[in-house]
Amino acid sequence: MKRLLGQLVVPALTLLVAGGAFANPEPWQLNMTPGVTATSQDVYQLHMLILWICVFIGIAVFGAMFYAMFKFRKSKGAVAARFSHNTTAEVIWTTIPILILLGMAYPATRTLVRMADTGNAELTVKITGYQWKWRYEYLGEDVKFMSSLARAADEARQLGSGIDPHSVENYLLDVDRPLVIPTGTKVRFVITADDVIHAWWVPSLGWKQDAIPGFINEAWTQVDEPGVYRGQCAELCGKDHGFMPIVVVAKPRAEFDAWLAGQKAAQMPAGAVAASAPTATSSGI
Amino acid sequence: MAHHGDHTHDAAHDGHDDHDHKPSGFFERWFCGTNHKDIGTLYLVFSLIMFLVGGSMALVIRAELFQPGMQLVEPDFFNSMTTMHALVMIFGAVMPAFVGLANWMIPMMIGAPDMALPRMNNWSFWIMPFAFALLLSTLFMDGGGPAGGWTLYPPLSIQGGNNVAFVIFAVHMMGISSIMGAINIIATILNLRAPGMDLLKMPVFVWTWLITAFLLIAVMPVLAGSVTMLLTDKYFGTTFFSAAGGGDPVMFQHIFWFFGHPEVYIMILPAFGVASEIIPTFSRKPLFGYQAMVYATASIAFLSFIVWAHHMFTVGMPLGGLIFFMYATMLIAIPTGVKVFNWVATMWRGSMSFETPMLFAVGFVILFTIGGFSGLMLAIVPADFQYHDTYFVVAHFHYVLVTGAIFSIMGAVYYWLPKWTGRMYNETLGKVHFWLSTITVNILFFPQHFLGLAGMPRRIPDYNVAFADFNMISSIGGFAFGLSQLLFAWIIIDVCFLKRGQKATAGVWEGARGLEWTLSSPAPYHSFSTPPKIDDRMLAHGDVAH
Ligand SMILES: [Cu+2]
Numbered sequence: 052m053k054r055l056l057g058q059l060v061v062p063a064l065t066l067l068v069a070g071g072a073f074a075n076p077e078p079w080q081l082n083m084t085p086g087v088t089a090t091s092q093d094v095y096q097l098h099m100l101i102l103w104i105c106v107f108i109g110i111a112v113f114g115a116m117f118y119a120m121f122k123f124r125k126s127k128g129a130v131a132a133r134f135s136h137n138t139t140a141e142v143i144w145t146t147i148p149i150l151i152l153l154g155m156a157y158p159a160t161r162t163l164v165r166m167a168d169t170g171n172a173e174l175t176v177k178i179t180g181y182q183w184k185w186r187y188e189y190l191g192e193d194v195k196f197m198s199s200l201a202r203a204a205d206e207a208r209q210l211g212s213g214i215d216p217h218s219v220e221n222y223l224l225d226v227d228r229p230l231v232i233p234t235g236t237k238v239r240f241v242i243t244a245d246d247v248i249h250a251w252w253v254p255s256l257g258w259k260q261d262a263i264p265g266f267i268n269e270a271w272t273q274v275d276e277p278g279v280y281r282g283q284c285a286e287l288c289g290k291d292h293g294f295m296p297i298v299v300v301a302k303p304r305a306e307f308d309a310w311l312a313g314q315k316a317a318q319m320p321a322g323a324v325a326a327s328a329p330t331a332t333s334s335g336i
Numbered sequence: 337m338a339h340h341g342d343h344t345h346d347a348a349h350d351g352h353d354d355h356d357h358k359p360s361g362f363f364e365r366w367f368c369g370t371n372h373k374d375i376g377t378l379y380l381v382f383s384l385i386m387f388l389v390g391g392s393m394a395l396v397i398r399a400e401l402f403q404p405g406m407q408l409v410e411p412d413f414f415n416s417m418t419t420m421h422a423l424v425m426i427f428g429a430v431m432p433a434f435v436g437l438a439n440w441m442i443p444m445m446i447g448a449p450d451m452a453l454p455r456m457n458n459w460s461f462w463i464m465p466f467a468f469a470l471l472l473s474t475l476f477m478d479g480g481g482p483a484g485g486w487t488l489y490p491p492l493s494i495q496g497g498n499n500v501a502f503v504i505f506a507v508h509m510m511g512i513s514s515i516m517g518a519i520n521i522i523a524t525i526l527n528l529r530a531p532g533m534d535l536l537k538m539p540v541f542v543w544t545w546l547i548t549a550f551l552l553i554a555v556m557p558v559l560a561g562s563v564t565m566l567l568t569d570k571y572f573g574t575t576f577f578s579a580a581g582g583g584d585p586v587m588f589q590h591i592f593w594f595f596g597h598p599e600v601y602i603m604i605l606p607a608f609g610v611a612s613e614i615i616p617t618f619s620r621k622p623l624f625g626y627q628a629m630v631y632a633t634a635s636i637a638f639l640s641f642i643v644w645a646h647h648m649f650t651v652g653m654p655l656g657g658l659i660f661f662m663y664a665t666m667l668i669a670i671p672t673g674v675k676v677f678n679w680v681a682t683m684w685r686g687s688m689s690f691e692t693p694m695l696f697a698v699g700f701v702i703l704f705t706i707g708g709f710s711g712l713m714l715a716i717v718p719a720d721f722q723y724h725d726t727y728f729v730v731a732h733f734h735y736v737l738v739t740g741a742i743f744s745i746m747g748a749v750y751y752w753l754p755k756w757t758g759r760m761y762n763e764t765l766g767k768v769h770f771w772l773s774t775i776t777v778n779i780l781f782f783p784q785h786f787l788g789l790a791g792m793p794r795r796i797p798d799y800n801v802a803f804a805d806f807n808m809i810s811s812i813g814g815f816a817f818g819l820s821q822l823l824f825a826w827i828i829i830d831v832c833f834l835k836r837g838q839k840a841t842a843g844v845w846e847g848a849r850g851l852e853w854t855l856s857s858p859a860p861y862h863s864f865s866t867p868p869k870i871d872d873r874m875l876a877h878g879d880v881a882h
């Protein structure tokens with residue numbers, strides 16, 4: 052019991068106090084991650100703004116309701132009034148919401164415009180969704196590879212495997228080969244799919260984007276904090292939709308350059324890794 | 337019906353069975369009958385059965401999600417459970433329940449003898465069991481039921497086996513049924529109102545159904561068109577939705593949601609109508625802002641046609657499109673807010689009592705509003721980039737549909753059951769049912785907000801252990817909510833078949849206003865064979881001059 056309480060209360064309090072400064076899902080997490088990019092933080096602020104507006108409106112409306120329900124009860128001898136109109140009240144409760152909506156629309160539009168600007172990226176990665184794995188291609192760098200669910204989780208997730216998911220680290224959120232990106236760099240993603248629609252989502256980056264066969268979507272990110280950020284496919288894509296995670300490793304520029312050079316060296320001679328993978332039905336980039 | 341001319345079905349009429357001229361045999365009455373009450377009953381019983389069927393599918397889902405790891409079902413079957421649960425609940429439970437309520441109540445509320453097109457009424461009901469037999473039969477086929485989600489997005493949906501053809505045909509049949517039902521409702525409301533029942537004197541429930549019926553006629557053919565294109569893409573070599581042949585999978589989503597968003601309001605506008613009947617009755621006070629209610633309903637219906645793409649903010653729309661659909665969606669908050677404020681103002685300075693229908697109506701207003709808040713959050717595009725396709729969305733639409741639409745349906749059943757059967761239901765059990773449902777439904781769905789915000793996608797059969805705790809709580813709530821509904825079924829059986837409970841008076845509720853309460857309880861087999869006199873003080877929105 053004590054353990055349970057500790058499990059329950061301590062993390063919940065930490066989350067409430069810290070506002071949830073975590074990159075990957077935590078037990079008892081209550082709120083959206085603020086993420087690790089300027090965009091994700093804007094999105095988080097926007098989320099908190101609307102959330103608080105809703106909470107305050109809720110307190111006002113439900114407060115009035117509960118006051119009425121306790122005060123104006125027949126059992127307490129309340130006698131019903133006969134009014135059924137009040138123009139002043141009706142004008143007020145139509146106008147105030149309009150102003151509140153304008154107050155939300157402005158920051159939302161500003162953030163949205165910034166998110167849509169994929170220009171001036173230093174690096175472009177092409178992401179292709181497959182049933183049920185991801186393919187990453189560093190455009191112009193001749194580096195490409197597939198990224199699928201890590202072996203340990205794949206074994207544990209089989210029906211009746213007898214393996215406790217708690218014993219598998221990052222269960223269903225780990226891959227064999229993560230996407231590596233440099234920190235402090237604007238990275239552009241071009242996103243498509245080969246078979247059905249998927250969606251590429253890493254909560255810490257602040258957005259998800261559908262991967263649609265035959266079409267190219269664009270998005271971008273700039274991660275400043277080195278780290279490992281996890282996500283999953285977010286669009287139902289068939290039986291193993293729940294089993295195609297995404298892992299992004301952000302490395303300082305120098306480390307990233309070294310990693311990329313290593314990948315090139317490994318893939319150049321025989322194209323050992325990439326050749327086994329089907330190439331995307333390229334509708335051109 | 338001319339031979340009924342000698343009856344006057346007014347408050348004094350006691351509804352002797354021998355005067356009712358019901359069809360004699362069971363088969364004649366329930367299969368061939370055209371009486372609006374019998375067909376209303378058929379719809380409601382069908383809906384209750386589908387509610388339990390769809391609910392047991394939800395329990396399969398919640399059982400698998402009780403713990404991380406795969407314990408019970410294969411992922412494919414899990415996906416067909418989520419797909420079928422949605423189709424059964426939307427088209428089999430919620431929509432037929434509202435059509436059943438419309439059948440029972442609209443003629444009684446506007447002073448008509450029956451629906452305008454009784455023969456078609458029979459047909460539009462009897463299509464439904466066949467449509468659902470087709471749909472549910474896919475679960476027993478090779479390759480299983482449809483598993484691509486109720487939204488049927490291609491290319492995934494047409495990867496299915498021959499269940500695709502069955503599902504599409506079933507959807508066509510449901511669409512025909514809905515369209516005929518809608519035509520009937522419009523014809524009844526526009527043609528069969530008693531003299532003096534002006535449009536702006538109609539009960540709000542009738543108004544919301546009139547508007548809903550127009551939505552149905554507008555969008556069901558769009559759904560039929562979109563699924564027909566899926567059918568030809570799969571079987572006849574067309575490429576409407578395949579990029580390889582010059583088509584566009586996103587076009588399906590646009591067409592689907594052009595149906596789908598009005599569909600959302602098809603399921604909630606009549607719920608608004610129900611709340612607008614129940615709240616004045618138990619506040620013993622006229623509905624606040626009757627005309628504002630009507631105009632708000634109409635504006636919501638209009639806006640529902642220009643917000644569809646908010647279901648697909650992540651497909652890669654141009655910036656201008658995102659902004660337009662965000663603003664249009666946010667606008668819906670205004671008429672919806674007006675409705676909520678009007679309900680609160682109706683309660684304000686009333687003389688309230690809290691019988692079961694009122695409990696459900698109040699529960700509806702509060703919990704639907706919570707669903708409305710999360711809906712507003714989902715409208716904000718940058719935030720939606722995080723919320724989209726997560727459990728946050730699942731929580732949102734279950735608040736709107738379960739504690740919104742279904743709570744209002746349950747409230748309506750408790751409210752009108754004495755009028756239908758002539759007997760009061762067991763009030764204590766009704767209250768127990770309300771409190772059990774309200775507590776458990778929140779245990780079921782509230783934690784799903786947290787799961788979505790923490791990053792759990794929807795439609796997954798297994799998850800990271802970080803999501804384990806709230807999933808377990810949600811599953812416990814799910815089973816408790818499901819079991820609580822057996823009590824609802826029992827309460828209805830108790831009244832309808834065991835015929836227990838006090839005899840109901842014609843007025844049933846002290847504060848009840850409206851024509852249906854001038855008829856005896858149970859209501860006579862034919863509602864108003866001679867048009868009633870409309871007394872403005874007897875209308876739900878009171879003695880208010882417009
Ligand atoms: Cu997927």
Ligand SMILES: [Cu+2]
Pocket residue numbers: 596597600643644646647
């Ligand atoms: Cu919508």
